């Protein structure tokens with residue numbers, strides 16, 4: 001197989017006395033969708049945040065395209081082309097969707113005004129609208145704050161932001177949790193499109209049919225460690241659940 | 256999935272949206288909570304009422320001048336406070352920083368001596384520098400040491416005033432250059448508009464642009480709205496907060512200098528409630544104490560509502576003590592409306 005896009009080795013992360021990750025491994029290849037599954041509190045979100053630079057690991061190694069890297073901040077992750085849809089969405093609710101899409105990457109006015117720090121709000125609004133339309137996020141009033149939008153719309157904004165800017169890896173931490181049937185379909189289609197662009201997509205979800213439908217591979221996390229890896233096709237729901245609950249453990253034999 | 260089944264959930268969504276629309280707060284509350292228009296209307300309403308009650312005394316150039324001059328120094332402080340509160344912060348130290356900056360600036364001008372613009376500019380720079388210094392201390396302790404803004408600025412409120420008293424021995428400094436008092440302090444452009452008022456509005460205009468049109472302003476809103484989201488979006492939150500409190504301090508320093516020019520003395524004892532007045536003005540102007548929401552135009556209205564009430568009550572012969580009662584009520588109303596807005600937005 002090709003070289004992994006991103007590989008985490010023996011990641012340890014503790015919050016005080018809580019050992020969220022106890023030597024977790026994780027691998028994702030370019031052009032594939034990996035589902036990261038596990039019970040509540042297994043450490044999925046913590047692993048994602050570690051790889052997204054939100055909280056650097058206590059120990060362990062991260063390889064990006066084969067090179068060891070330190071992802072010390074969200075900006076560092078972003079420079080590598082890694083984008084994340086956080087479980088808590090991480091939107092500025094009082095700002096409008098376009099402002100959130102461009103947060104930290106604002107489009108500035110041309111010339112002297114731009115250098116003085118003036119925003120090109122009209123351009124951000126215009127491109128934002130276009131982007132949301134393309135990605136199938138239905139927003140009636142694009143000048144209203146995100147706080148006034150439905151949970152699904154907010155999730156749409158967060159997903160749009162991640163896939164707009166990612167060039168290598170997209171982490172999606174339960175991106176369909178608040179979505180209706182149509183919107184869930186939209187996101188799953190979007191995940192496939194992003195994968196077909198050659199990016200690595202990491203999907204966290206508790207919805208097993210969804211996982212089985214869209215994932216090329218599945219990695220199972222339990223109590224802060226990877227306990228199993230499955231290829232698409234040769235896995236059943238029972239096997240996944242077994243690994244999640246500790247009934248089956250076969251990380252060793254997985255390639 | 257066939258196209259018909261794909262359509263259905265969308266219809267469902269539209270229906271849900273319509274129901275939600277009806278369940279939401281009635282239209283008038285949205286209008287009232289939407290922007291600074293409502294608070295602007297209150298100000299206009301007050302002016303109309305006082306004009307009707309006492310046309311000859313209230314509606315005159317000299318009275319307008321009085322109101323605006325009284326409000327000018329507070330406006331400068333409230334402009335900075337708008338930035339601070341938009342980040343979901345607070346600064347209680349402003350009045351003491353104002354006094355401290357005024358005292359040190361007066362001392363500096365006295366030391367330089369003379370009555371020239373050079374002396375005055377030295378005084379201005381010293382005042383701005385003092386304010387900046389306190390602001391940086393506040394910002395650093397709040398963002399880096401993670402001490403709550405309320406506590407940090409309560410601490411520096413006491414410290415800055417204490418130092419001002421130590422420097423002066425508690426006696427007001429009166430050696431302010433005449434030229435400063437005659438021009439900036441009491442002078443008028445075209446014999447009509449006081450310099451103080453022009454300066455205060457110019458400051459408000461510049462900072463309105465900074466808040467609403469630039470990246471600096473956008474980050475200020477973003478941090479107040481969701482600090483963690485701002486951080487994850489790559490905004491250097493700590494650094495930005497230090498800048499915001501530094502700006503606030505600098506504006507307090509400027510206010511101290513303007514106050515010095517106006518009264519030709521340091522008025523050490525006269526600024527213990529500046530902080531509360533500035534906070535009240537900002538909040539009346541529609542800026543949310545929870546951060547992320549606010550306008551500088553609203554703050555201007557919020558400064559002038561108490562000022563017009565005070566002036567109007569005196570003119571129509573109501574005991575001016577009623578002003579405090581009225582301002583208190585307006586303040587509570589403003590925060591209630593903000594809560595209505597938040598409830599209508601977050602309930603879903």
Ligand SMILES: Nc1ncnc2c1ncn2[C@@H]1O[C@H](COP(=O)(O)OP(=O)(O)OP(=O)(O)O)[C@@H](O)[C@H]1O
Pocket residue numbers: 015018019020038039040041042043044045046047087
């Ligand atoms: N910031 C934090 N501070 C303290 N403890 C934390 C923090 N973040 C996570 N934890 C702890 O780490 C463990 C793993 O949490 P994590 O959020 O990674 O689980 P998860 O697999 O994403 O679960 P879920 O499916 O419920 O989202 C939990 O015990 C949690 O309480």
Ligand SMILES: [Mg+2]
Pocket residue numbers: 044045046087173
């Ligand atoms: Mg999680």
